[in-house]
Amino acid sequence: MTKRPKSRPADAAKLDLGDYLPYLVNRVGTIIAEQFTAEALAAHDLSIAMWRVLVVLAENGGQRQIDLAGLTSIDVSTLSRLVTRLVRMGLVSRTRSATSNREVVVKLDPKGRAALAQLIPIAKRYEALAAQGLSGSDLAITKRSLRRMYDNMARRSGAVRS
DSSP states (O other): OOOOOOOOOHHHHOOOGGGOHHHHHHHHHHHHHHHHIIIIIGGGTOOHHHHHHHHHHHHHOSEEHHHHHHHHTOOHHHHHHHHHHHHHTTSEEEEEOSSOTTOEEEEEOHHHHHHHHHHHHHHHHHHHHHTTTOOHHHHHHHHHHHHHHHHHHHHHHTOOOO
8 A cells, every 4th residue: 555645735735826816906907007108108208106196196285205105105215216207397396394394295286287187087097997897886895895905914014005
């Protein structure tokens, strides 16, 4: 009688990438970002990260760079370089905070608002294309679920971001 090797449970040894949530979320985000960049952002010489900065400023008004980093999920040093580029492009302005000389506040300029007026309708089209075939309630559940998952992971790392 030959001795059989002990087998591992099937689920512990394998991962179905096509059914793995982090892969699926990344895959959707990547394809939307690639297509939106090619169709819309490239004409404005913007990256997805720069787009996020502009949208956050439009939605929330002027922000300290540290707060802007949290709201956009962009590393502070990377954000600083992005903001410098956006300032050079005339899309945002950067000023010292009224409350602290060490803090910098970034604000959307009129040229940035004009760019967003062109880009937001395209962004909304991409969202609608991605959500095609989903009911309104399914889309709402998906968004709520993704926000919850983000908060779960942010709490785990000790820094909740919006």
